[in-house]
Amino acid sequence: xxxxxxxxxxxxxxxxxxxxxxxxxxxxxxxxxxxxxxxxxxxxxxxxxxxxxxxxxxxxxxxxxx
Ligand SMILES: [Zn+2]
Numbered sequence: 001x002x003x004x005x006x007x008x009x010x011x012x013x014x015x016x017x018x019x020x021x022x023x024x025x026x027x028x029x030x031x032x033x034x035x036x037x038x039x040x041x042x043x044x045x046x047x048x049x050x051x052x053x054x055x056x057x058x059x060x061x062x063x064x065x066x
Pocket of ligand 1: 033
């Protein structure tokens, strides 16, 4: 089994998610690549599960706040 490609892919998507979150944190509009709806960022003070989600839920990035 060769997992090196898998690791590369997941790290790429990790960086994509990080960049997406950075944009959202700056207040920039980011659209879901799937449904083209704006992705909203939810913070712990919003009293919902923190993360970045589009209206349809096809983009759902969980955030861990420590
Ligand atoms: Zn979507």
